[in-house]
Amino acid sequence: MQDLIESHVTKDVLVDAGRLTALIDEILRADGCSGDEANCVAEHLVEASLRGHDSHGVIRLPRYHSWLATGRIKARQSLHTVASFGVARQFDGGSGMGQYLAREATREGIALAREQGMGLVVLRRAGHIGRVGAYAEQAAEAGYISLFFVNVSGSRLVAPFGAAQRAASTAPVTIGVPNSDGDDFILDFATSKVAEGKALVAARGGADLPRDALMGADGVPTTDPQALYGGSLTEGLPDPLAGAGALNPFGDHKGSGLMLACELLGGALSGNGTNGPSDPEFGNGMLSIFLDPARFDDLGRFDGEVARYIDFVRSRTPARGTDRVLIPGDKERQTRARRLSHGLPVPKPVLTAILQVAGELDLDWNESSLAVCAPSTAEDA
Template identity: 30%
Template structure:
């Protein structure tokens, strides 16, 4: 059987939304989760894209996530708040937290929201873009299950805890730094393992602590912190804010969504929104950011470098291109989504771009 592998982003998002709805997820929450996944694929972060659909559904089916639970603010004090996600989808919980952080920022100048009782919340850029649309600066971070050793160790203890910073611009592309504190997000190694591809040396170690290019061995071992001790320290700091401070899991107490089928993940997040206008007029700020970006891009270039880019620019261009050309999915992801669709009476092929190349299904 041959299957398309290039999909219209809006139709793919509608397909995923409908899958979640038919799996029993309330429509508004299904919309949020599907949007989060497809936005990741559009930005080229396929490790956080629709590849996660299957594991999300499985955790709902096994009672490890509750899409009907209501995230609840357990404390609110001026510009700060603590949200209990009640074990709902991470993207749903994160969106609740973001809305509160933005609301508080507009009221008090800053909004700080800690989160406990959540799950994998997708890419930080998903939230940063929404804050930028509201002319706010956003810092958002999350902890994750153990995949990275402390510097000098070989056993996973902390997560590849991501940090994202979003800053509005005027005419230029907004600044969006969205990074894991590991050399690479573990999800990319998962994708490499699914594709049967090797990974670059320096991404990970095997379970004995030896450097490896084998993606499967890397998943059995540990990914490495970016910048060695510096990445490890930043990851630990994110864990303290997202986990220790909020009452969520931290370190070895954040459960792995692929391996632990007895307990919820209890992931923690931390959102900080800043109202620019409390410091400087918004339009003046955007003009200054634009000037800053243009000055950087006009700096002398190293040999062989055609253009100096700012954080978020590659992903912005990727998004615009894939919206025009379509999202290409790996064979294994196509097979899995196709099977999920058939289970719920949906045809993934309806989201395909006509006349796009096809691939041979592994089921033939």
């Protein structure tokens, strides 16, 4: 019901998630990606949109198409081992497709945790890895705890607390804890007040940005995406590096400090590069830690304690104006179920841009081949 309301307000098109995945898969194969790469990235983008993270979802496809054409990211790259010792591995992704590389790096971390009880994986030079929560979900599904600290080199977008100039990337942090009752704890957030993609969604007719999401060049907070994109907003692919303003960090000095820690752990430690004055090559750097809870559970209480505590938190009396208490991951699961049922809402300009890319590649797709009508129910009426 909510997505139907959203589609009327923002003029979204309701599309079938499976068909949209197939279209994006075809586009990426035509752009030179292997079948496994294309399928991995297509599924990741659509899943991000299904879970409500539109900023990391299908809106990214035209940008990936452009980057593949210019060589900013490269198809058919695999993990290259830089260092291997104890429970640790360091990989270079060769500027390949980030979602594919991060998925494989997570597999390596899970394997280490399975063998040793703990795995530590450092990844550098991965093209945009997308929604980091996907890798925490991957680990949790296998029964492992995971922590991720990420930076994006060559993507200086955020002004630290107290500054009016950019000095960091959006620097995501993600923590996943498996829950034997089925609803895993998936904490996943950018350390900027909003992700860059949310500013792009707002600029393309989506939801307005929160108050103080951006910093103007004059040092005054603003919600105008032009602060980030400048005059490039009139172009087909707005450039977030073109504006004179910046994104703001969340949580004032606390969020800003966590953001800078991600630059140091995901950027400096990995060799990916931080967003200092040198303007390093674009790419994601990531420090990942994987833990096998069974190795630490000498009392045999972990599974039960996690499930009981999550149930306890959810059972708390909701605050005024809140329907019920949620844990991290609940909102994404609810949004995914709703969007699978009624159709995935994609802003009309975003869908037009994706279909334009398909046309450039001589792929036979149009809006009618993607659009769906949600089933008529009493609630929807």
